[in-house]
Amino acid sequence: MSHVITQSCCNDAGCVAACPVNCIHPTPDEPAFATADMLYVDPATCIDCGACVPECPVDAIVHTDALRPNQQVFVDINAAYYRDHDVRDGLVPFRPAPPTRVHSPARVAVVGAGPAGLYAAAELLTEPNVYVDVIERLPTPLGLIRAGVAPDHPTTKKVGDVLDSTTSSPRFRYLLGIDVGVHVTPDDLSSSYDAVVFAHGAPVSKTVGVPGEDRAGYIGSGDFVAWYNGHPDAAGLAVDLSADRAVVIGNGNVALDVARVLLADPDALATTDIADHALDALRTSTVREVVILGRRGPAQAAFTVGEVAALVDLPADIVVGDPVGDESDADNSAVALLRTLVDTRTRNHDRRLVFRFDTTPRAVLGDRSVTGLEVDHDGSADVIETGLIIGAVGFRGAPLDGLPFDSGAGTVPHRDGRVVDAESGETIAGQYVAGWIKRGARGEIGANRRCAEETARSVIDDLATRTDRRVGNDVVALAERNGACVIDADGWRRIDALPHCGQCGRASAHQDRRRLGPLGRRRRSGTPVRSLIRPGRGSHDAHNGTRRAPDPVWANSSSGLSRPHAFIDKQPQPMHPVSSFSSFSMPSLRCSSVVFHRREARCQSSWLGLVSSGTSAKASCTSDSGMPRRFATDTSATRRSMWRG
Numbered sequence: 001m002s003h004v005i006t007q008s009c010c011n012d013a014g015c016v017a018a019c020p021v022n023c024i025h026p027t028p029d030e031p032a033f034a035t036a037d038m039l040y041v042d043p044a045t046c047i048d049c050g051a052c053v054p055e056c057p058v059d060a061i062v063h064t065d066a067l068r069p070n071q072q073v074f075v076d077i078n079a080a081y082y083r084d085h086d087v088r089d090g091l092v093p094f095r096p097a098p099p100t101r102v103h104s105p106a107r108v109a110v111v112g113a114g115p116a117g118l119y120a121a122a123e124l125l126t127e128p129n130v131y132v133d134v135i136e137r138l139p140t141p142l143g144l145i146r147a148g149v150a151p152d153h154p155t156t157k158k159v160g161d162v163l164d165s166t167t168s169s170p171r172f173r174y175l176l177g178i179d180v181g182v183h184v185t186p187d188d189l190s191s192s193y194d195a196v197v198f199a200h201g202a203p204v205s206k207t208v209g210v211p212g213e214d215r216a217g218y219i220g221s222g223d224f225v226a227w228y229n230g231h232p233d234a235a236g237l238a239v240d241l242s243a244d245r246a247v248v249i250g251n252g253n254v255a256l257d258v259a260r261v262l263l264a265d266p267d268a269l270a271t272t273d274i275a276d277h278a279l280d281a282l283r284t285s286t287v288r289e290v291v292i293l294g295r296r297g298p299a300q301a302a303f304t305v306g307e308v309a310a311l312v313d314l315p316a317d318i319v320v321g322d323p324v325g326d327e328s329d330a331d332n333s334a335v336a337l338l339r340t341l342v343d344t345r346t347r348n349h350d351r352r353l354v355f356r357f358d359t360t361p362r363a364v365l366g367d368r369s370v371t372g373l374e375v376d377h378d379g380s381a382d383v384i385e386t387g388l389i390i391g392a393v394g395f396r397g398a399p400l401d402g403l404p405f406d407s408g409a410g411t412v413p414h415r416d417g418r419v420v421d422a423e424s425g426e427t428i429a430g431q432y433v434a435g436w437i438k439r440g441a442r443g444e445i446g447a448n449r450r451c452a453e454e455t456a457r458s459v460i461d462d463l464a465t466r467t468d469r470r471v472g473n474d475v476v477a478l479a480e481r482n483g484a485c486v487i488d489a490d491g492w493r494r495i496d497a498l499p500h501c502g503q504c505g506r507a508s509a510h511q512d513r514r515r516l517g518p519l520g521r522r523r524r525s526g527t528p529v530r531s532l533i534r535p536g537r538g539s540h541d542a543h544n545g546t547r548r549a550p551d552p553v554w555a556n557s558s559s560g561l562s563r564p565h566a567f568i569d570k571q572p573q574p575m576h577p578v579s580s581f582s583s584f585s586m587p588s589l590r591c592s593s594v595v596f597h598r599r600e601a602r603c604q605s606s607w608l609g610l611v612s613s614g615t616s617a618k619a620s621c622t623s624d625s626g627m628p629r630r631f632a633t634d635t636s637a638t639r640r641s642m643w644r645g
Contacts, residue, residue: 002046003053004078006071007306008060008155009038011446012162015052015061021045024052025085028450032085037304037334037444040081057162059155070312073340077305077333101464102129108459109193109475110134111180114143116435116448117199118163121172123456124197130463131171133193135475137179138232139487140495143201145445147231150257151272152264152310159445164496167489175476176487183484184475186402186431194470195430195459198403198419199452202395202410202436208249212364213391217243221254221392228261230275239278241285243387247373249361250392251294252302256311258390259290263316263351289352290316291384293359293375298335301357305334311341316351318342321359321377364389395441403431412437417455418462430470432459 005015005024016027016039023045026032041052041061053061064075108124110117113136121132140146145160166172178184180200189196205220207213217240226234246262248255261269266283294301311318318341338355358378365372365383373384396410404422406413412433413420419431434455435448443451476486487495 002043002048003041003050003061003063004043004067004071004074005039005041006060006062006067006074007038007309008058008153009306009444010058010060010156010159011036011039011444012057012159012449013039013446014055014057015039018051018055020049020051021047023047025081034447034450038306040078042082043075043079044082057159059158070309073309073312073337077309077337080333100128101460102127103464104469105129105131106194106463106469107192108132108195108197108463109189110197110199111189112136112143112199112201112435112437113138113141113174113176114199114201114435114448115145115159115163115445116201116438116452117143117197118166119449119452120197120199120434120456120459122163122166123453124459125166125169125171127460127463128171130460131173132169133173133175133475135175135178135180135184135189137177137182139177139485139492141174141176141492147229148225149229150225150261151228151269151274152260154272156445167492172489174487174489174492175479176492178475178479178484178486181400183479183482186400188475188478190430191470192473192475193430194463194466195432197417197432197434197455197459198400198412198437199434200397200400200437202397202441204396204398204410205391206394206396206410208361208391208393210361210363212366212370215364215366215370216240216368217366217370217387218364218389218391221248221250221258221390222395224258224390225254228274228278230278239281240388241281241287244286245289245291245384245386246287246388246390247291247293247384247386248390248392249293249373250302250394251292251355251357252392252394253304253307255292255390255392256303256307258392259292259353260310260314262287262290263314263353265315287388288350289354291354291356291386293361294355294357295360297357298338299332301332301335303334305337308334308337308341311353314353315349316353317347317349318345319347319352319354321354321356395436397437397441404428409440411440414438417458429462 011033013028013033016024023042024039025042026036026039038060048063050063062071067074106129108130110121110124110132113134117134117136118141121134124130124132134141136143142160142163145157145163149156167174180186180189186196186198203222205222207220212218219239223234223237224239225231227237227239241262248258261274261278261282262285264282266279269279269282318338320338320342356377359382360376361373362376362381363374364370365374370387370389372386373389375382375384397405397412398410399405399407404413404419405411406422413422414433415427417432417434417438418427419433420427432455434452436442438455439451479486
């Protein structure tokens, strides 16, 4: 027996370094890694030691004896990879971390607190003289891990705990609530930091490019995902689910996420962290059929095997308009699994998921609201009657004043992560990009890690050869003068602390904590966020209440934010937020009809009291004796060193 990797794999690749027998592939050194849907365990090589299990941030590695019925398909998926891949090259060589290269203090700003930004920050902090500020326009970090991952994929969101552990560094600072382009400009950042890494993602849904996309009833997948995930940008969005049929244009992973949410049992979704307004709408939804359209054939489908496997438990019949696959897509494991589901699944549900390939949308029909979609299938015109169309054909970046932008690709032009001036073709000193704004909206969470580390190495290379250092004022004061309400790491920790449900008193250790609920509403109504997040200002150490020594890096700062960037002989020990545990007990999110701070006012007011007072809630990640169930040593720096060189 052995372990297998399941659909929640994030391609972080920490497990590769932990395996003593080189049984997990593809590794970051192998060409196939760049395009792999997931990683795979070789059952013939695995010695069942379990060393990889604690290294997985999303609990994707499971022993074959512990697989749930809907995970059994991964036994063959893992084994099938090794039928045509030669991985007999022996153990992955150990690569020690290089010596310190940046010999004087350097300040780096990272714009965007999503996976790419935090992976870049983690890599930059491997240099002991680099200080990093992560700037984010929202009052919460972690980007699409909170606002993009489907609510029925809770294990995928656990990678956020690993990323958030970067905040424990005394050389790291969160500056949440600063909107670059509104409160500060890229030029302001360039004048205040030795380097600026832009990792603000690709937030704009691509248009399909057919007439009628402006009709009521047509919505981009980005807006729909933000709606059911409770993103503040979608707070005023109303989604009409009164149609019998919904059409999703596109057949990537986001399209399958959207289809699952529309067809899922609302009672099952009630056990997740889906936004309450979305859950209420889904309970009264009349959508009973979702049609997924792909312009090309099954072999070119963009969905991955993990997302197809997530359809196993969907309470809906799965139907394909044309035969699924032929010899040309025999190597596509996702299509092979879809073929198996179609052939073996019992059709006795009142809901249907329909895949239509080789179908091109031509026009959205309807005068003011959607009534149908005109399509072309193998040269024949057809009309699909529907009242809801969701365009899921990808995302693109948005231009930022002062930063070069390729409007065709929707990305910032770069060379090894260094921003390139579009006119001269020369790199711009001190400006860098990482993540989707660098390479386009493609790749899983693990792909952002490799992308961000490449950019961070470029930053370090440049800092190592520069002798000048920029001494500018702290951007916090400037941002606050321009209307920002800045939240630091301690404010975020109070938001992220484990609160108790006001009805049953049970802590919600598994709560994703991405909803700000009343905080967001108060912010929009003008109530100062700082009164809710930061109970006091001053130079006290936020970790232990002691006075801090002056910080030469931030000597010109006029802000009263707590500063983890302090040169003192004995660094204060950071508090242990939830993110310092890589795994902990996770009771249900819900108790009866109450969800932590979102379901009823008494729970909300209790949460706000916790945030504003700075008090700690009792963590459910402790044993009966009160001791932590598992303190996990942060091995991310060790794992990263194995891929450097």
